[in-house]
Amino acid sequence: MVASQLPDAVQGPGPVDVVLNVNGATHVVRLEPRVSLLDCLRDHMNLTGAKKGCNQGACGACTVWVDKRRVVACLTLAIACEGREITTIEGMAENGTLHPMQKAFLSEDAFQCGYCTPGQIMSAVALLAEGHAGSDAEIGEWMSGNICRCAAYPNIRTAIRDVRDGVGGVGRATR
Amino acid sequence: MRPVSYSRVSDVATAIATVAADPTSAYLAGGTTKIDMLRIYAEPSQRLVDINSLPIDHIEVQPDGAVRIGGLARMNDVALAPVVVDRFPMLSEALLLGASAQLRNMASMGGNMLQRVRCSYFRDAEASCNKRAPGTGCSALAGVNRGHAVLGTSPHCIATHPSDAAVALVALDAMIHVQNSGGHHAIAIDDFFLLPGDTPEREHPLNHGDLITAIEVPALPAARNSLYLKVRDRESYEFALASAACALTVTDGVVAEVRLALGGVATKPWRARRAEQVLRGAPATRETFARAAAAEMADAVPQPMNAFKIELAQRTMIRALETLTARGEAP
Secondary structure, X not given: OOOOOOOOOOEOXXXXXXXXXXXXXXXXXXXXXXXXXXXHHHHHOOOOOOOOOOOOOOOOOOEEEEOOEEEEHHHOEHHHHOOOEEEOHHHOOEXXXXXXXXXXXXXXXXOOOOOOHHHHHHHHHHHHHHOOOOOHHHHHHHOOOOOOOOXXXXXXXXHHHHHXXXXXXXXXXXX | OOOEEEEEOOOHHHHHHHHHOOOOEEEEOOOOOHHHHHHOOOOOOEEEEEOOOOOOOOEEEOOOOOEEEEOOOEHHHHHXXXXXXXXXXXXXXXXXXOOOHHHHHHOEHHHHHHOOOXXXXXXXXXXXXXXXXXXXXXXXXHOOOOOOOOEOOEOOEOOOOOOOHHHHHHHOOOEEXXXXXXXXXXXXXXXXXXXXXXXXXXXXXXXXXXXXXXXXXXXXXXXXXXXEXXXXXXXXXXXXXXXXEEEEXXXXXXXXXXXXXXXXXXXXXXXXXXXXHHHOOOEOOHHHHHHHHHHHOOOOOOOOOOOHHHHHHHHHHHHHHHHHHHHHHOO
């Protein structure tokens, strides 16, 4: 067996400097190790797109990507994301142009109050990349971690189908 | 949330030495249970040792046909691995019918085995709970116990084991591989999960510092005709009221090989050995299936709100067996 390496230094429980890569930019924030990625984004970086719904991994409103995989930011420690690539809803538009999924959510009226929408969109884009949007049933199953209190589910499915089929931007109003 | 301290380790030996040396320390993998428990004050402050960089997340086929799943392999990755889908569909289905896509991206297989119960009294730091605070009593006995167990209970705890994946793994006779500062050992999965008895705070035989490095699923050709049937209050993202992991081979109308385990109704992932005994060598008929299911539930102990589970579990077993019988007969 190879001799054990020394563990990284113990950090906390008091505040420590944490270096995070969010939407391609490097941030240095000072926070306690117990701070969740969600609270770090919202309270330390002013990135309030990810929402705090349940804060216990049940609602999906805080869905972001860590190394391109969708996760719930409320059950992720910010400090554990050092060296990883974090993507939030604020990172979806490119050069001021909305992501096709954002456009589809707008044109298909895929939200009412909008509180769950950033999480829905982060899940929806990941869903297409994962290849789990083959049918409405499959979309429903693989989107079940994102609860919509307004029950905009039919329109959310439509928006996802639009992007999947490359027909985004048609919109309900023109049908 | 409780204050925590944090360090990251990159090799297994250091991880084990670090945790073993500090009684207040704990491994941090996916965090889907650990962070939740710390946030609701159901666990004390800890020194978290982040093991997510350890190289124990592979899924490998062994020479003897067994599949070895790394302790840090994520639920979604295991569920979608072609070798798991092909050889152990019940395990793939059990994983995919659990939690949500996001949580399955995070949660590790080792952590899945160690996840804590969903009993609301266990999670309420103000409530009496023999599992969280031994000797304080069980609030669930006279409380809201619709979701609680009817098999394997004791007067001290009736919490249902929440894992789906573990139910399939119990049916498959998996082995839990453990490493500690003394070396490696393996534990048969049915011995890994302990009944509450007089010590509901003790859920498994691991000692402080023990690390689940892998879960090994032995080759089982019969498992190619297998399924996980989960019955619950809503269609997705919900715990089981009753579930069955089942593999079945029927030859000339007779049950040649069967594996059956239950979730949602017991205090541990429940291998249905009584039912298997009735089924083996018997005609693959609804009458046999009903008799086997009834035998399994004969000693069930209902609570005021969950007596329905005794019937529901039987129907779940019968439907799983009938479904697999029909599939086995298909050309």
